[in-house]
Amino acid sequence: MARVKTFFTCQQCGFQSPKWLGKCPDCNQWNTLAEEQTQPAQGPRALAAPGKPQKLEDITSTAEDRVSCGLAELDRTLGGGLVPGSLTLVGGDP
Numbered sequence: 001m002a003r004v005k006t007f008f009t010c011q012q013c014g015f016q017s018p019k020w021l022g023k024c025p026d027c028n029q030w031n032t033l034a035e036e037q038t039q040p041a042q043g044p045r046a047l048a049a050p051g052k053p054q055k056l057e058d059i060t061s062t063a064e065d066r067v068s069c070g071l072a073e074l075d076r077t078l079g080g081g082l083v084p085g086s087l088t089l090v091g092g093d094p
Ligand SMILES: [Zn+2]
Pocket: 010, 011, 012, 013, 014, 015, 024, 025, 026, 027, 028, 029, 032
């Protein structure tokens, strides 16, 4: 459901404000701002289909292709090697 955005437009000069104002700051007329509503543009968020819950048994995980970095100890630390496209931060004492 798209949210309706409300704004106030001066009926004298067309000045727009997100808040209601007693006096238009543009043409200095009193009580000329009238409430109007606009449908916001459909963003990617609005178009995204709502996620459906999945059973754990329906979710399949694929093993990543691990690339050996040449150091057996570091490969073991990384869980079998480097994953292409991933970033691994390794810290610790030298
Ligand atoms: Zn005005």
